[in-house]
Amino acid sequence: MSVHTLEIDGRMVTALEGETILAAAEDAGIFIPKLCAVEGLSAPGACRLCMVEIAGQNKLRAACLTRAAEGMVVRTETSALREQRKLLVELLLAEGNHVCSVCVVNGYCELQSLAAALDVDHVRFTPRYPARTIDLSHERFGLDHNRCILCTRCVRACDEIEGAHTLDVAGRGRTARIITDLAEPWGHSESCTGCGKCVRTCPTGALFLKNKPAAEMKKDSGFIRQIIAARREKIWI
Amino acid sequence: MIPASGNEDERLKALDAVMAGHHYSGHALIEVLHAAQKEWGYLTSGLMRHIARKLRLPPSRVLGVATFYHLFRFTSPAPHEAVVCMGTACYVQGAANLLDSARRACARNGWAVTTGRCVGSCGLAPVAVCDGAAMSRATPAALSAEMERKYDAANPGPRARG
Amino acid sequence: MTPQILARAREAEQDRQSRLRDRILCCTVAGCLSSGAGAVRRSLEQEVERQGLGGAVEIAGTGCMGLCGDGPLIRSSKRDLIYSKVAPGHAPAVIAGAHPAMTADHPFYKGQRRLVLANSGRADPERIRDYIAAGGYEALLQAVTRMTPDEIISVIRRSGLRGRGGAGYPAGLKWELVARQKSPVKYVVCNADEGDPGAFMNRSVLEGDPHRVLEGMVIAGRAVGAQQGFIYARGESPLAIERLQTAIGQARNERLCGERIFDTSFNFRIDLRIGAGAYVCGEETALIASIEGGRGQPRPRPPYPPESGLWGAPTLINNVETFANVPAIVANGAEWFSKIGAPASPGTKIFALAGRVARTGLVEVPVGTSLQTIIEDIGGGVPEGYEFKAAQTGGPAGGCIPASALGVPMDYDSLPAIGTMMGSGGLIVMDSSTCMVDIARFFMEFCMEESCGKCVPCRAGTVQMHSILERITRGEGDPRDIARLMELADLLQNTSACGLGIAAPNPVISTLRYFREEYESHIHARRCPAARCRMHGEAAA
Ligand SMILES: Cc1cc2nc3c(=O)[nH]c(=O)nc-3n(C[C@H](O)[C@H](O)[C@H](O)COP(=O)(O)O)c2cc1C
Ligand code: SF4
Numbered sequence: 001m002s003v004h005t006l007e008i009d010g011r012m013v014t015a016l017e018g019e020t021i022l023a024a025a026e027d028a029g030i031f032i033p034k035l036c037a038v039e040g041l042s043a044p045g046a047c048r049l050c051m052v053e054i055a056g057q058n059k060l061r062a063a064c065l066t067r068a069a070e071g072m073v074v075r076t077e078t079s080a081l082r083e084q085r086k087l088l089v090e091l092l093l094a095e096g097n098h099v100c101s102v103c104v105v106n107g108y109c110e111l112q113s114l115a116a117a118l119d120v121d122h123v124r125f126t127p128r129y130p131a132r133t134i135d136l137s138h139e140r141f142g143l144d145h146n147r148c149i150l151c152t153r154c155v156r157a158c159d160e161i162e163g164a165h166t167l168d169v170a171g172r173g174r175t176a177r178i179i180t181d182l183a184e185p186w187g188h189s190e191s192c193t194g195c196g197k198c199v200r201t202c203p204t205g206a207l208f209l210k211n212k213p214a215a216e217m218k219k220d221s222g223f224i225r226q227i228i229a230a231r232r233e234k235i236w237i
Numbered sequence: 238m239i240p241a242s243g244n245e246d247e248r249l250k251a252l253d254a255v256m257a258g259h260h261y262s263g264h265a266l267i268e269v270l271h272a273a274q275k276e277w278g279y280l281t282s283g284l285m286r287h288i289a290r291k292l293r294l295p296p297s298r299v300l301g302v303a304t305f306y307h308l309f310r311f312t313s314p315a316p317h318e319a320v321v322c323m324g325t326a327c328y329v330q331g332a333a334n335l336l337d338s339a340r341r342a343c344a345r346n347g348w349a350v351t352t353g354r355c356v357g358s359c360g361l362a363p364v365a366v367c368d369g370a371a372m373s374r375a376t377p378a379a380l381s382a383e384m385e386r387k388y389d390a391a392n393p394g395p396r397a398r399g
Numbered sequence: 400m401t402p403q404i405l406a407r408a409r410e411a412e413q414d415r416q417s418r419l420r421d422r423i424l425c426c427t428v429a430g431c432l433s434s435g436a437g438a439v440r441r442s443l444e445q446e447v448e449r450q451g452l453g454g455a456v457e458i459a460g461t462g463c464m465g466l467c468g469d470g471p472l473i474r475s476s477k478r479d480l481i482y483s484k485v486a487p488g489h490a491p492a493v494i495a496g497a498h499p500a501m502t503a504d505h506p507f508y509k510g511q512r513r514l515v516l517a518n519s520g521r522a523d524p525e526r527i528r529d530y531i532a533a534g535g536y537e538a539l540l541q542a543v544t545r546m547t548p549d550e551i552i553s554v555i556r557r558s559g560l561r562g563r564g565g566a567g568y569p570a571g572l573k574w575e576l577v578a579r580q581k582s583p584v585k586y587v588v589c590n591a592d593e594g595d596p597g598a599f600m601n602r603s604v605l606e607g608d609p610h611r612v613l614e615g616m617v618i619a620g621r622a623v624g625a626q627q628g629f630i631y632a633r634g635e636s637p638l639a640i641e642r643l644q645t646a647i648g649q650a651r652n653e654r655l656c657g658e659r660i661f662d663t664s665f666n667f668r669i670d671l672r673i674g675a676g677a678y679v680c681g682e683e684t685a686l687i688a689s690i691e692g693g694r695g696q697p698r699p700r701p702p703y704p705p706e707s708g709l710w711g712a713p714t715l716i717n718n719v720e721t722f723a724n725v726p727a728i729v730a731n732g733a734e735w736f737s738k739i740g741a742p743a744s745p746g747t748k749i750f751a752l753a754g755r756v757a758r759t760g761l762v763e764v765p766v767g768t769s770l771q772t773i774i775e776d777i778g779g780g781v782p783e784g785y786e787f788k789a790a791q792t793g794g795p796a797g798g799c800i801p802a803s804a805l806g807v808p809m810d811y812d813s814l815p816a817i818g819t820m821m822g823s824g825g826l827i828v829m830d831s832s833t834c835m836v837d838i839a840r841f842f843m844e845f846c847m848e849e850s851c852g853k854c855v856p857c858r859a860g861t862v863q864m865h866s867i868l869e870r871i872t873r874g875e876g877d878p879r880d881i882a883r884l885m886e887l888a889d890l891l892q893n894t895s896a897c898g899l900g901i902a903a904p905n906p907v908i909s910t911l912r913y914f915r916e917e918y919e920s921h922i923h924a925r926r927c928p929a930a931r932c933r934m935h936g937e938a939a940a
């Protein structure tokens with residue numbers, strides 16, 4: 001397998017053939033903001049937080065979708081990129097109903113940490129206060145649409161890893177929402193295996209374990225990488 | 238519009254023929270949803286479950302696809318439907334007023350009023366379509382009169398006006 | 400179908416038509432139908448019967464003759480005259496040739512050059528013999544029996560034809576890209592999803608001359624090495640769908656598509672796929688997702704469809720009007736085509752002219768014709784008593800052109816330079832009664848409702864831009880709103896995942912560029928200069 005050398009934020013980094021800029025950067029310890037990409041799942045390019053500058057290209061590129069190439073010069077942190085990311089996070093905060101103080105994952109939410117890292121101290125947009133519901137019909141899991149950022153990590157984990165495809169997105173644009181089966185209560189779902197992969201991949205408090213203290217709600221999508229490695233390469237990491 | 242004839246079995250048979258024509262391929266989901274809506278007038282959960290099973294698709298995928306597109310509906314259509322074109326030409330020529338007046342009129346006579354995107358008659362803007370018949374250079378007064386007339390024609394006899 | 404049969408069919412139909420005393424063609428396209436063309440046609444048929452002219456005078460349907468605003472339109476083939484605003488009662492006079500008529504030197508037609516619309520007004524879209532009599536399928540015969548795929552591509556490339564779907568990408572280059580792929584399975588897709596609100600060019604071509612599009616597609620199939628084509632049509636255009644179904648059936652029966660075309664080993668099947676109401680499905684990767692039976696959400700590019708499109712196979716996607724140009728180019732040669740229109744964008748473009756202009760309808764002009772010529776000469780200008788303010792092109796992805804830029808040539812390079820685009824060909828003339836902030840709000844609402852919702856900037860950003868514009872049009876604007884709009888516009892352009900989000904801010908940017916004082920008047924003086932917006936606290940008009 002061939003290896004490429006490229007420059008990311010002034011550092012020389014190596015990438016395997018086919019590897020994305022995002023993955024190559026992470027391997028080198030450079031963390032580009034992201035909310036939708038998860039190693040081991042397909043990348044929808046939905047959150048647009050990972051957009052980076054590539055020398056010689058006039059358009060920004062999503063690092064999660066763009067393959068690293070030999071000699072590429074990438075910048076992941078400029079003041080313009082930072083300002084854009086702030087706006088994106090503010091758009092997300094204004095779009096749903098995000099009240100961190102009462103959230104089950106307060107302290108463990110990827111949206112919250114990103115907002116902190118980007119110094120988002122107030123939201124410049126009109127909050128939409130959408131009327132959204134909470135589904136508590138499943139015996140162990142809850143789905144709070146108020147906190148969903150439509151990253152579709154749960155949908156992809158459910159489809160691509162578990163193979164159940166209980167979850168999907170219905171509607172479109174601002175009416176888009178996560179559904180279980182035919183938008184029936186989750187607890188009635190015939191397809192759900194109760195594996196909980198969706199809950200573990202969800203970056204926010206939208207999917208949560210019922211009756212668990214926040215400290216046990218620490219999310220980690222790393223398990224997906226492990227499953228993939230075990231399935232494909234028969235190695236347990 | 239709900240077809241007047243045809244019982245449940247016949248409709249299911251017609252739907253099955255369409256699915257068979259596409260070899261029960263999941264790729265044909267949208268064609269199949271079109272066919273189902275043509276037979277029943279709208280898509281119910283039961284129908285979508287049936288389609289999901291036959292095409293071997295997850296139910297959430299079927300609903301996800303159906304709700305993505307504007308033309309699919311999930312409740313039974315009203316007996317009369319007026320579509321006010323909201324294409325640019327119609328908007329510039331006052332479609333918003335037309336829509337307002339149609340909405341006021343429909344409160345009285347059981348019409349469903351919706352908006353459309355360009356019916357292809359921009360030269361005759363603004364355009365409204367009442368139960369399939371296009372009205373060009375429509376005015377608020379002419380549109381509400383037409384809605385009343387069609388309602389009266391379909392509902393002969395005295396009626397209370399609210 | 401064999402070459403001999405095609406020639407015989409053409410001669411027989413031409414001969415049949417020439418022996419008629421007259422052939423009266425009634426427009427059977429959306430515009431005229433909504434002004435009563437159906438009743439006019441029936442009365443003409445009854446009149447023919449009443450006068451016992453059965454074998455001598457034929458009444459037939461035809462495609463759009465352009466002047467939709469003056470419909471229903473009727474054309475007498477023998478007299479070569481067009482009658483406008485025909486009512487059922489006029490039937491005897493029309494048949495007798497005593498009805499007042501327009502001639503070819505009518506100002507509406509003088510500046511036009513009808514290539515794609517050549518058969519509209521001359522042939523019946525529901526009869527394949529009409530198309531054949533007009534020389535149809537000759538180009539396909541040539542492409543299949545006398546040209547190699549490389550030769551076909553070379554003709555298209557040298558002709559300079561650019562995609563008519565909006566971006567103006569050179570068609571020949573795209574065909575070459577697909578042809579070069581080594582794959583046993585390839586597809587040709589015709590993008591007939593025209594969803595721009597205020598555009599009905601593609602739809603009129605499909606309703607008025609469906610075989611021209613089919614022929615273009617089959618030629619493309621032969622050139623790129625595909626055996627299967629799809630037409631993705633708007634679910635909202637039932638007549639276009641019906642005409643396409645009829646045409647595909649006829650072409651299949653005559654072996655002009657399907658198996659063993661012209662008795663060669665070349666097979667090319669065409670299937671129709673019907674959209675279900677989603678503007679974003681006009682975007683090529685969303686269209687692919689929709690044909691595959693999924694949610695019409697755009698997919699990341701690269702890979703581009705010529706490399707990996709439908710079901711991962713190399714796929715050629717072109718617009719209806721692009722394909723409709725192909726038969727004439729193959730038949731007449733690249734040089735002929737490249738001399739029409741502007742050197743960098745040869746050929747013609749169809750525009751749907753509407754709004755505050757004397758003559759509205761469908762116009763086809765050489766690319767590069769000035770906006771002024773289209774509005775003043777062809778459209779007859781803004782009617783007396785009204786004042787021109789702006790022309791909108793490119794729909795929700797385009798912008799507004801002020802009076803000072805009326806001289807702009809309508810081509811793929813000049814329009815972007817003044818902040819708008821060609822788009823699919825919607826052209827709407829606005830006068831002083833149109834509020835430019837309200838128009839920006841109108842288009843933003845469209846984009847907000849049509850956003851697929853996948854990516855954050857477009858899904859949430861259009862909502863915020865719309866809410867700011869709505870606030871301004873309500874007279875509740877804030878002095879910081881213009882800066883906020885520009886900030887969001889920048890974000891959407893830089894970070895959206897597909898053309899919908901990237902172009903959604905264009906109407907705002909363009910109206911801010913040319914009509915900033917209207918925004919300021921709403922915000923600071925709480926006054927709408929066009930008196931269109933109802934300001935907060937103001938009594939209802
Ligand atoms: C939001 C959006 C909508 C589009 N709608 C259409 C459309 O309705 N018809 C069309 O031909 N192209 C449309 N396009 C452009 C297509 O993606 C594609 O470029 C085009 O079909 C290519 O054909 P052409 O090269 O012949 O122009 C749209 C693009 C975007 C981003
Ligand atoms: S529920 Fe969680 S994982 Fe699923 S889309 Fe919403 S935020 Fe993302």
Ligand code: SF4
Pocket residue numbers: 679696697849850851852853854855857858895896897898899900901
């Ligand atoms: S820009 Fe809009 S339409 Fe395009 S992918 Fe993003 S959300 Fe969907």
Ligand code: FES
Pocket residue numbers: 033034035036037044045046047048049050051062063064065
């Ligand atoms: S991580 Fe790349 S778009 Fe979300």
